[in-house]
Amino acid sequence: MLDVALSMLTLVPGGMGGSETYARELTRQLATVDEVSATAWVPSTARGFSEGIAERVIAQVHGGPTTLDRLRALTTATVFARSIRRELASARVVHYPFTVGAPKPSKDQAFVQTLLDVQHLDLPQLFSRPELAYRRHYYEGAARRADAVITISEFAKTRMVELLGLDPAKIHVAHLAVDTRQFTPNLGPREGFVLYPARGWQHKNHARLVEAMRLVRAERPDIRLVLTGGALDQLGELPDWVERRGLVSTDELKNLYRSAAVLAFPSLYEGFGLPPLEAMASGCPVAASNAGSIPEVCGDAAVLFDPEDPEAIAAGILDALVRAPELTRRGLDQVQDFTWEKCRDVHVDVYRRVA
DSSP states (O other): OEEEEEEOTTOOTTSSHHHHHHHHHHHHHHTTOTTEEEEEEEEGGGTTOOSSSEEEEETTOOOOSSHHHHHHHHHHHHHTHHHHHHHHTTOSEEEETTSOOOSOOOTTSEEEEEOOOOHHHHSGGGSOHHHHHHHIIIIIHHHHHOSEEEESOHHHHHHHHHHHOOOGGGEEEOOOOOOGGGOOOOOSOOOSEEEEEOOSOGGGOHHHHHHHHHHHHHHOTTOEEEEESTTGGGGOOOOTTEEEEESOOHHHHHHHHHHOSEEEEOOSOOSSOSHHHHHHHTTOOEEEESSTTHHHHHTTSSEEEOTTOHHHHHHHHHHHHHTHHHHHHHHHHHGGGOOHHHHHHHHHHHHHHHO
């Protein structure tokens, strides 16, 4: 039996997007592997996060969404590092699904880091100086020290080799996935709105999408835009045909996927990008950015566009509206290639190698 510790002391439930989905699914999947005994270590603010594996709560550590909150959590983890390491001592492998290696593993333990992307190096202008310093220290430093790095796309791996100088053999790609059993495809009529589920971060490119939707509405004035996700108040004033729903429940998001005319995904940068796959599993046509890993995820099952050109975004959305039945069929096929079991198997293989 291989003992693995998942150290997730920087976890902030509800505030970490796709990385949170990844970590939760990993705990579920590791519970199905007889040869691995995994335990999740979480801060007091994430009690109950793990599903299927044992969970240990570090009561002294309290997570939070800001860089300062994370630094406080890491400082606390460092102060109590000795006692935390004593509890982790039985693990042969320590894995950090949320990238930051805190506390550092003992010298006789294998060290695995998940590094989702190096967006801070590709788009440094989108990050504050404190955030850049944080990522350079905790992301890049850990990646160089780790025995193995797990990432989520071939695109992300390529950028890590080019920008961090990591040995390609050290980096292992575990694509994220969608559990298709949790989604019900709608093969019938769809409603008159375009959906974009994304937090209001700069690289999500909301402003250009709104500009593109003005062009779409010149041809299809009945089409609205529905936005979901956190931090949407940062977008400022929006036209009255934009519905800003904010954070929604999983069930509500699934209903939106099933009813939307098109999922628009104009992100400027993604290490992976789950919403296109979730939309495809729901039968929703997808129009998406040609940047980052998105073409790798979407294949030929989406209309791809230049995310920096509102006219191209608008043309992509209009094309997806016309090609909806074809894109629905292609999407349902595409999503079958991405399973959490495949993602799990990459992790288990890495654990074996480093142990």
